[in-house]
Amino acid sequence: MSTDTQTGTGAPAAVPGEIAPRGDWALSWNGVRTVATLELRQRLRSTRWKIALVVWFVVVGGITLLTTGAVGLLSDSPGMDDPRTPLGPLVFGIVVFFVLFLGLLVAPTLSASAINGDRNAGTLATLQVTLLTAAEIVVGKLLAAWAAALAFLVASIPFIAFALVLGGLSVVALLSTLGLLAIMLGVVCAVGLGFSALTTKTSGSAVLTYLVVGGLSIVSVVLFGLTTPLVTVRDEPVRVWAPADTYDGLVEPTGSPQCEWRTEEQWVVHTERTWWLLAVNPFVVVADAAGSPVDDEFMGAADPLSGIRWAVREARSGPADEVDYCFDWYGNPVGDSPVAERVPDSSPVWPWGLGVNLLLGIGGVLVAVRRLRIPHRKLPRGTRVA
Amino acid sequence: MTSAGAPPGDSGDDRSGTVTGHGGIVVTDVHRAFGEVRAVDGVDLVARPGAVTALVGPNGSGKTTLLLVLAGLLVPDTGSVRIAGYDPVTENYAARARTGWMPDTFGTWDSLTSREVLTTVAAAYRLPRELGVQRAAELLELVHLTEYADTPAHVLSRGQKQRLGLARALVHDPDVLLLDEPASGLDPRSRVDLRGLLRRLAAEGKTVLVSSHVLAELDEMADDAVFLSRGRTVASESVESASAARRTWRVRALDPEPLAAWLTAAGVPFTVEEDGAALLSLDGDPSAAALLRDAVGAGVPIASIAPSSGALEQAYLALEEERR
Ligand SMILES: Nc1ncnc2c1ncn2[C@@H]1O[C@H](COP(=O)(O)OP(=O)(O)O)[C@@H](O)[C@H]1O
Ligand SMILES: [Mg+2]
Numbered sequence: 001m002s003t004d005t006q007t008g009t010g011a012p013a014a015v016p017g018e019i020a021p022r023g024d025w026a027l028s029w030n031g032v033r034t035v036a037t038l039e040l041r042q043r044l045r046s047t048r049w050k051i052a053l054v055v056w057f058v059v060v061g062g063i064t065l066l067t068t069g070a071v072g073l074l075s076d077s078p079g080m081d082d083p084r085t086p087l088g089p090l091v092f093g094i095v096v097f098f099v100l101f102l103g104l105l106v107a108p109t110l111s112a113s114a115i116n117g118d119r120n121a122g123t124l125a126t127l128q129v130t131l132l133t134a135a136e137i138v139v140g141k142l143l144a145a146w147a148a149a150l151a152f153l154v155a156s157i158p159f160i161a162f163a164l165v166l167g168g169l170s171v172v173a174l175l176s177t178l179g180l181l182a183i184m185l186g187v188v189c190a191v192g193l194g195f196s197a198l199t200t201k202t203s204g205s206a207v208l209t210y211l212v213v214g215g216l217s218i219v220s221v222v223l224f225g226l227t228t229p230l231v232t233v234r235d236e237p238v239r240v241w242a243p244a245d246t247y248d249g250l251v252e253p254t255g256s257p258q259c260e261w262r263t264e265e266q267w268v269v270h271t272e273r274t275w276w277l278l279a280v281n282p283f284v285v286v287a288d289a290a291g292s293p294v295d296d297e298f299m300g301a302a303d304p305l306s307g308i309r310w311a312v313r314e315a316r317s318g319p320a321d322e323v324d325y326c327f328d329w330y331g332n333p334v335g336d337s338p339v340a341e342r343v344p345d346s347s348p349v350w351p352w353g354l355g356v357n358l359l360l361g362i363g364g365v366l367v368a369v370r371r372l373r374i375p376h377r378k379l380p381r382g383t384r385v386a
Numbered sequence: 387m388t389s390a391g392a393p394p395g396d397s398g399d400d401r402s403g404t405v406t407g408h409g410g411i412v413v414t415d416v417h418r419a420f421g422e423v424r425a426v427d428g429v430d431l432v433a434r435p436g437a438v439t440a441l442v443g444p445n446g447s448g449k450t451t452l453l454l455v456l457a458g459l460l461v462p463d464t465g466s467v468r469i470a471g472y473d474p475v476t477e478n479y480a481a482r483a484r485t486g487w488m489p490d491t492f493g494t495w496d497s498l499t500s501r502e503v504l505t506t507v508a509a510a511y512r513l514p515r516e517l518g519v520q521r522a523a524e525l526l527e528l529v530h531l532t533e534y535a536d537t538p539a540h541v542l543s544r545g546q547k548q549r550l551g552l553a554r555a556l557v558h559d560p561d562v563l564l565l566d567e568p569a570s571g572l573d574p575r576s577r578v579d580l581r582g583l584l585r586r587l588a589a590e591g592k593t594v595l596v597s598s599h600v601l602a603e604l605d606e607m608a609d610d611a612v613f614l615s616r617g618r619t620v621a622s623e624s625v626e627s628a629s630a631a632r633r634t635w636r637v638r639a640l641d642p643e644p645l646a647a648w649l650t651a652a653g654v655p656f657t658v659e660e661d662g663a664a665l666l667s668l669d670g671d672p673s674a675a676a677l678l679r680d681a682v683g684a685g686v687p688i689a690s691i692a693p694s695s696g697a698l699e700q701a702y703l704a705l706e707e708e709r710r
Binding site for chain 2: 019022030031042125
């Protein structure tokens with residue numbers, strides 16, 4: 001053989017020569033795809049994952065059937081055949097919340113061990129020493145985890161679409177809901193990734209991610225409730241338009257009262273100071289954006305999504321500046337009221353919540369990238385690089 | 387490993403230019419501590435291109451830590467490092483591009499096949515796809531894993547994984563190879579293959595740094611040796627000079643009596659082992675040849691004469707002696 005000293009390690013054309021250095025934050029589609037495919041291959045080949053998907057399909061399907069059945073029974077019962085409350089939105093709301101709930105449970109498991117798990121298995125450093133940048137490794141892992149989470153969402157589409165078919169819903173509502181569900185799952189994946197870069201143990205990062213998820217979905221609502229005393233002012237002067245003191249129409253019906261401006265001290269709950277606690281909640285974000293028209297009366301909102309939307313927008317609007325108490329004995333308003341009508345702020349709340357959640361997700365990604373930059377200066381306690 | 391043959395259309399000699407001049411590994415007074423533990427505590431080391439350099443030291447002497455610094459994974463606390471002319475701290479990316487690193491304990495991506503492991507790494511090194519596929523096939527051939535190309539990596543034995551790890555370090559044809567205990571878990575055949583492979587890589591002009599605590603296996607593989615102890619370089623020498631140094635030889639005769647009698651008569655100090663072999667100290671091969679000639683001339687039935695252990699091992703043990 002002519003090339004006797006040849007080892008078969010001959011030069012690939014792409015690497016030698018001048019290599020343009022790329023920073024830790026540089027991203028290339030090639031690099032991201034390499035990491036994402038690697039991650040997906042690792043996951044997709046484990047049958048556990050397929051089983052989880054099947055279980056998911058069955059559970060969501062079961063819940064959809066049960067809700068439809070229960071709601072159907074309810075609406076068949078006498079007195080409930082109100083045409084204003086089609087089945088669709090109710091079933092849709094319940095199914096969407098259930099999917100979001102399950103998704104928030106599943107998403108952390110998809111990403112919270114992506115970095116520390118690899119580090120413990122000794123496969124992280126082998127990626128880091130290649131020409132992949134830290135950002136490519138993180139974004140690739142995020143894409144893979146997100147894609148896996150989306151698979152669960154896709155498995156629920158038949159049921160969400162079924163609820164749509166039941167009527168009362170626009171396709172826009174379906175699309176915006178699916179979009180927000182997808183983004184929320186992505187955010188949780190990103191947060192999990194951040195924690196998995198921060199902690200040594202995979203159990204640690206999973207717990208921390210669940211804490212964040214729990215904090216956003218449950219603690220936020222509880223806090224909103226618990227902080228009402230803090231935002232309640234017991235003796236706030238409120239301008240009221242009320243019958244003059246001379247009017248004794250409260251005792252007996254004696255014509256129309258003369259109304260005048262007065263300032264009374266009242267209990268006022270300023271939820272406009274704490275509404276954001278509700279806004280960051282993923283369930284609120286999804287509900288607020290669901291897109292079905294806000295019914296002007298709370299009673300008209302027969303489905304959970306519209307109800308939540310109404311409530312959070314009310315909370316944001318806070319108490320009225322002026323109150324109209326000018327009623328006659330029969331409770332009818334009197335004359336032309338000078339009181340400005342309270343118009344609740346009906347602009348959407350979900351962009352705020354979405355923004356906060358996206359910031360959390362971006363934070364997770366940034367933390368992870370910072371943690372994956374090499375060479376390492378500090379090592380997390382008790383870890384070896386390899 | 388000649389069986390691997392040459393990859394088609396590959397000429398290898400276009401590499402020679404890039405390793406001359408500023409190639410190799412130069413480590414100057416590197417320190418690295420993990421909290422209280424001073425894992426690397428003053429290492430100086432030069433590994434020449436075209437040579438295999440052994441990094442020798444007992445467990446915990448800082449070999450792995452030093453290799454992590456060289457691979458661009460850890461920042462040294464103080465001291466400077468040059469890899470093929472690049473500083474892995476400030477020019478990490480460029481240094482990485484030229485370094486192949488094989489960790490001592492490595493996981494593989496369990497669900498991937500051997501071939502996929504290599505194509506993935508090739509993609510991670512930004513090789514075009516077809517080239518990556520071709521590279522993977524060549525390297526599998528090179529480390530004799532073609533048979534297992536499409537089996538999941540997790541069913542490979544430890545030695546096979548080790549070989550896969552070696553292939554992985556070679557994917558991008560690095561100028562500098564850092565191998566952390568590459569021979570552990572390898573069967574004798576694979577060790578011989580490894581030795582041949584490293585020799586040929588060195589002959590191509592690459593810098594090869596091999597860590598090990600098994601000294602015997604380094605003797606025939608390495609050109610130079612750097613001894614580490616408690617994170618410090620305690621000695622650097624060429625294996626040739628270590629072989630030439632005074633060391634213990636083991637002489638065995640068919641009948642121990644005449645050997646002992648002759649040695650006593652000749653005034654050579656020696657100790658007798660249980661099987662009757664004599665251990666004596668000689669300074670290099672010429673002395674051994676002379677001793678053998680004289681003994682045979684005197685009618686002593688010599689059966690074998692050889693160094694009692696490898697050159698590096700003796701040099702290493704001698705160092706340990708000095709430190710006591
Ligand atoms: N990440 C780490 N954290 C704390 N101590 C470490 C870490 N890595 C290595 N060490 C310590 O540094 C010393 C050198 O370790 P190492 O470089 O692995 O030695 P070798 O490879 O020569 O056996 C050992 O005492 C080890 O316990
Ligand atoms: Mg080691």
